[in-house]
Amino acid sequence: MMHKIHKALGDRFVWLVADALTMVERNMIRYVRLPQLLVFSTIQPVMFLLLFTYVFGGAIQTGSGEYINYLLPGILVQTAVFGAITTGIGLAEDLAKGLIDRFRSLPMARSAVLAGRTIADMMRNIFVVLLMLAVGYLIGFRLEGTLSDSITAFMLLLLFGFAFSWVSATIGMLSKNVETAQVLGFIWVFPLVFASAVFVPVESMPTWLRTFAEINPVTVTVDAVRALALGGVPDETTSRYVWATLAYIVGILAVFMPLAVRLYRRSV
């Protein structure tokens, strides 16, 4: 009996993985066929990078070191978070076109559509983050941490974007159409990204905003990525940042994965 249950659960997991991979493949084909989707998700962060480096950067005090070194880790986190918005928009589009109905009428794993989409968006982020790094290098950014720290930073970025993709997926499942998903997608992301340490040190903010900015998961992640990429911070501090970021990622996933899947199951 127990053995049977184990086997049934095992089968279900195998099918979930297989179904999710099929959906990942579908979404990746979209990115290959519609490269403009990729271009759109890179133009904006590149513009932010140039704008803040050359226009605002001179007026921002970040202590010693080049502003570009301070800025780029922030921009990378911003890119991961903004990129997550497309998860919800894509799902709202599938919902509006009736594709989700088709998937829901198939005997496939219930969570595979969402998992496939969020994983595909994470894979897109690999490309986008590498590209942003390359652009950063061209305008003077230099990685100063160890290789293993840089890889850790890269993983944190991907996982953080993945977690936010599930928040976005939840919003997408709640949206009645693509336009709503777009508007709702930006509303919550905007304060998170700008009231954070992405562009400026939080110490420069008024107290009330600073309180928010300090507990803001974007700030926590930026601190971790910055410490890992640039070094020069005591190891205990860096690992505190990293653990705090991981805690946020796990927390966000624990809330929004089940929530999004629930909405997918019952959405009408």
Add this chain to the structure above:
Amino acid sequence: MSDTAIVVRDLKKSFGSVQAVRGVSFDVQRGTVFGLLGPNGAGKTTVIRMLTTLMQPDEGTAKIEGYDVIKDAHAVRTVIGLAGQYAAVDETLTGRENLVMVGRLYHMGIKAATARADELLWEFGLEDAGDRTLQTYSGGMRRRLDLAASLVNRPSVLFLDEPTTGLDPQSRIALWKIIHDLVSRGTTVLLTTQYLDEADYLANHIVIIDQGRVIESGTPEELKARVGNDVLEVRIKNISQINAATSALRSLGAGNVRVDLMLNQLSMPLENGMGVVPKAIRALDIAHVEIDDLTLRHPTLDEAFLSLTGHSPRI
């Protein structure tokens, strides 16, 4: 195995204060086409969504091939196919990729899924378009691919929600033929439509629903008898011959001949079927009446509703 593929008992569904479906019951015999006919907003799509596990009924039960749509939803999904009002296919994929994707989501191996996709592309006349992305497809081609996608798993029960809405007449007839072929091979089909002629052509049994309730049920012949007969309309060239024409048609004794002097037109319901038509033409010819135009028309859905419910369908 029983010969009933779908059993629906007292299904109810409300959205807030709107009662979309207010107690619908019917049975569908295996290997037949069952038509759910009704105007926009009658509750047809809601019924289909409940039967295909996309939505849970508030009350009542429904079984597909013996599987309960709530308790055995997963099993239901293995035996059904669904093609909706919109072509639910991925625009950026090719026709073949769409079908292979669906096959793999049915847990076919990649080889089996590809073979099935090729088979369906061929059956639906899309073999040449199989490797093009859907952006190059016409509306009719998309709808055909959507129908093909609903057949990947060789479902025993196929649900078609307004399969021909928005299609040009040619694509519509092509789709009718496909549905006909499927049923001749043993598939059970439940389709919704707003068109009386579509239900008439395809369905073995029709249920008419209005405001979430079944208001009429029967074979197309029974329903047509109840909603009124086909009408023969004759427009004559010369108004001076109107009396001759009227008495020629009346002499057939087939139905109540109505005269419209404004349009130079006579109309006669065909109470005893089509056999009267050649007789009518002969009688008019013998009376030397010159015919300008001659049409046969079905009672419209509006007329059917009017005669069944006493009110026009609310659109």
